[in-house]
Amino acid sequence: MPSNKELEGNREQMAHNILKIMTQEQGALDGIHGENGAKIGWKDTGTARGRGVFAREFIKEGEIIECVPAIPVATSAIPEEGGAPDGYLLDWDPEEEGQEHCLALGMVMLYNHSESGANIRMESDTGEMTITVFALRNIQPGEELFWDYACDIWFDQD
Numbered sequence: 102m103p104s105n106k107e108l109e110g111n112r113e114q115m116a117h118n119i120l121k122i123m124t125q126e127q128g129a130l131d132g133i134h135g136e137n138g139a140k141i142g143w144k145d146t147g148t149a150r151g152r153g154v155f156a157r158e159f160i161k162e163g164e165i166i167e168c169v170p171a172i173p174v175a176t177s178a179i180p181e182e183g184g185a186p187d188g189y190l191l192d193w194d195p196e197e198e199g200q201e202h203c204l205a206l207g208m209v210m211l212y213n214h215s216e217s218g219a220n221i222r223m224e225s226d227t228g229e230m231t232i233t234v235f236a237l238r239n240i241q242p243g244e245e246l247f248w249d250y251a252c253d254i255w256f257d258q259d
Contacts, residue, residue, distance in 0.1 A: 130243055133157055140166060141246065143211050153213045153245045160240040166221060168233040169207030173200035194227045205232050215247035223248060 133155045135142025140160055146153045160166060174190055179202070189210055193203035203225075209232055212221065220240055224233045240246065 150213045152211050154208045154211050156240045156242050156244050158242055160236045162236050162238045164236045166234040167207050168231055169209055171203040171205050171230050171232050174202045175199040176201045212248050214250045216249050219247050219249040221246050221248045
Protein backbone atom coordinates (compact mmCIF):
# COMPACT_ATOMS: atom_id res chain seq x y z
CA MET A 102 0.00 0.00 0.00
CA PRO A 103 1.40 3.46 -0.91
CA SER A 104 2.38 5.78 1.90
CA ASN A 105 0.70 9.13 2.51
CA LYS A 106 3.80 10.84 1.10
CA GLU A 107 3.59 8.76 -2.10
CA LEU A 108 -0.15 9.50 -2.45
CA GLU A 109 0.47 13.22 -1.97
CA GLY A 110 3.22 13.08 -4.64
CA ASN A 111 0.83 11.33 -7.03
CA ARG A 112 -1.89 13.95 -6.41
CA GLU A 113 0.62 16.73 -7.01
CA GLN A 114 1.78 15.11 -10.28
CA MET A 115 -1.83 14.62 -11.41
CA ALA A 116 -2.66 18.26 -10.60
CA HIS A 117 0.45 19.37 -12.52
CA ASN A 118 -0.52 17.24 -15.53
CA ILE A 119 -4.10 18.56 -15.53
CA LEU A 120 -2.88 22.15 -15.30
CA LYS A 121 -0.39 21.52 -18.12
CA ILE A 122 -3.12 20.08 -20.37
CA MET A 123 -5.48 22.96 -19.58
CA THR A 124 -2.76 25.51 -20.31
CA GLN A 125 -1.88 23.85 -23.63
CA GLU A 126 -5.55 23.83 -24.67
CA GLN A 127 -5.96 27.45 -23.57
CA GLY A 128 -2.96 28.37 -25.74
CA ALA A 129 -4.83 27.00 -28.76
CA LEU A 130 -7.73 29.28 -27.85
CA ASP A 131 -5.68 32.49 -27.54
CA GLY A 132 -7.27 35.36 -29.42
CA ILE A 133 -10.57 33.59 -30.13
CA HIS A 134 -13.44 35.94 -29.35
CA GLY A 135 -16.65 34.36 -28.14
CA GLU A 136 -19.21 34.17 -25.40
CA ASN A 137 -18.41 32.14 -22.28
CA GLY A 138 -19.58 28.59 -22.89
CA ALA A 139 -19.84 29.05 -26.68
CA LYS A 140 -18.52 26.18 -28.84
CA ILE A 141 -17.14 28.60 -31.42
CA GLY A 142 -15.65 32.05 -31.69
CA TRP A 143 -13.88 34.21 -34.23
CA LYS A 144 -10.41 35.65 -34.66
CA ASP A 145 -8.14 37.04 -37.34
CA THR A 146 -6.50 34.14 -39.17
CA GLY A 147 -3.33 36.13 -39.80
CA THR A 148 -3.69 35.32 -43.51
CA ALA A 149 -5.37 36.89 -46.55
CA ARG A 150 -8.56 35.09 -45.46
CA GLY A 151 -9.04 37.68 -42.70
CA ARG A 152 -11.33 36.61 -39.87
CA GLY A 153 -12.44 33.02 -39.41
CA VAL A 154 -14.44 30.83 -37.06
CA PHE A 155 -12.61 28.54 -34.63
CA ALA A 156 -13.65 25.79 -32.23
CA ARG A 157 -13.44 26.83 -28.57
CA GLU A 158 -14.07 23.26 -27.41
CA PHE A 159 -14.08 19.74 -28.85
CA ILE A 160 -16.90 19.32 -31.39
CA LYS A 161 -18.02 15.80 -32.23
CA GLU A 162 -18.75 14.64 -35.78
CA GLY A 163 -22.42 15.24 -36.64
CA GLU A 164 -22.89 17.71 -33.78
CA ILE A 165 -24.85 20.91 -34.41
CA ILE A 166 -22.44 23.82 -34.12
CA GLU A 167 -25.02 26.56 -34.50
CA CYS A 168 -28.52 27.12 -35.83
CA VAL A 169 -29.04 30.70 -36.98
CA PRO A 170 -31.87 32.81 -38.37
CA ALA A 171 -31.78 33.68 -42.07
CA ILE A 172 -33.32 36.91 -43.34
CA PRO A 173 -34.67 36.54 -46.91
CA VAL A 174 -33.53 39.19 -49.40
CA ALA A 175 -35.07 39.75 -52.84
CA THR A 176 -32.85 39.92 -55.90
CA SER A 177 -34.52 43.26 -56.66
CA ALA A 178 -33.13 44.64 -53.35
CA ILE A 179 -29.52 44.11 -54.43
CA PRO A 180 -27.93 47.18 -56.06
CA GLU A 181 -26.93 46.54 -59.69
CA GLU A 182 -23.49 48.02 -59.05
CA GLY A 183 -22.83 45.45 -56.30
CA GLY A 184 -21.65 46.37 -52.83
CA ALA A 185 -23.47 45.69 -49.58
CA PRO A 186 -25.44 43.62 -49.05
CA ASP A 187 -24.36 41.67 -52.17
CA GLY A 188 -21.12 40.23 -50.78
CA TYR A 189 -22.90 39.11 -47.62
CA LEU A 190 -25.75 37.11 -49.09
CA LEU A 191 -26.23 33.41 -49.64
CA ASP A 192 -28.47 31.80 -52.23
CA TRP A 193 -31.73 30.94 -50.49
CA ASP A 194 -34.95 30.04 -52.32
CA PRO A 195 -34.74 30.70 -56.08
CA GLU A 196 -38.30 29.48 -56.60
CA GLU A 197 -39.84 31.98 -54.15
CA GLU A 198 -39.96 35.55 -55.44
CA GLY A 199 -38.53 37.96 -52.89
CA GLN A 200 -36.59 35.19 -51.13
CA GLU A 201 -33.91 34.37 -53.70
CA HIS A 202 -31.10 35.21 -51.26
CA CYS A 203 -30.66 35.52 -47.52
CA LEU A 204 -28.56 37.28 -44.95
CA ALA A 205 -27.45 34.66 -42.44
CA LEU A 206 -26.94 35.74 -38.85
CA GLY A 207 -24.65 34.13 -36.25
CA MET A 208 -21.12 33.29 -37.36
CA VAL A 209 -22.14 31.97 -40.80
CA MET A 210 -20.64 34.84 -42.79
CA LEU A 211 -17.24 34.37 -41.08
CA TYR A 212 -16.69 30.70 -42.02
CA ASN A 213 -13.89 30.51 -44.58
CA HIS A 214 -13.86 28.38 -47.71
CA SER A 215 -11.96 25.17 -48.30
CA GLU A 216 -12.83 22.78 -51.07
CA SER A 217 -10.60 19.98 -49.82
CA GLY A 218 -10.52 20.73 -46.09
CA ALA A 219 -14.16 21.43 -45.30
CA ASN A 220 -14.99 20.24 -41.78
CA ILE A 221 -18.55 21.63 -41.57
CA ARG A 222 -21.68 21.58 -43.71
CA MET A 223 -24.69 23.85 -43.73
CA GLU A 224 -28.32 22.88 -44.07
CA SER A 225 -30.97 25.46 -45.00
CA ASP A 226 -34.55 25.26 -43.80
CA THR A 227 -36.55 27.73 -45.89
CA GLY A 228 -39.72 26.97 -43.93
CA GLU A 229 -38.20 27.78 -40.53
CA MET A 230 -35.88 30.38 -42.11
CA THR A 231 -32.80 28.94 -40.42
CA ILE A 232 -29.37 27.64 -41.37
CA THR A 233 -27.93 24.83 -39.27
CA VAL A 234 -24.18 24.17 -39.22
CA PHE A 235 -23.00 20.57 -38.59
CA ALA A 236 -19.53 19.10 -37.98
CA LEU A 237 -18.43 16.75 -40.79
CA ARG A 238 -15.79 15.19 -38.51
CA ASN A 239 -14.41 15.61 -35.01
CA ILE A 240 -13.01 19.13 -34.58
CA GLN A 241 -10.37 19.98 -31.99
CA PRO A 242 -10.26 23.14 -29.82
CA GLY A 243 -8.44 25.93 -31.68
CA GLU A 244 -9.11 24.41 -35.11
CA GLU A 245 -10.55 26.67 -37.82
CA LEU A 246 -13.92 25.68 -39.27
CA PHE A 247 -14.23 25.62 -43.07
CA TRP A 248 -17.03 24.92 -45.50
CA ASP A 249 -17.03 24.41 -49.25
CA TYR A 250 -18.80 27.41 -50.77
CA ALA A 251 -19.73 25.17 -53.75
CA CYS A 252 -19.64 28.03 -56.24
CA ASP A 253 -17.18 29.81 -58.52
CA ILE A 254 -14.59 31.27 -56.17
CA TRP A 255 -13.93 35.00 -56.69
CA PHE A 256 -10.71 35.20 -54.66
CA ASP A 257 -7.23 33.65 -54.60
CA GLN A 258 -7.16 30.50 -52.51
CA ASP A 259 -4.26 29.77 -50.15
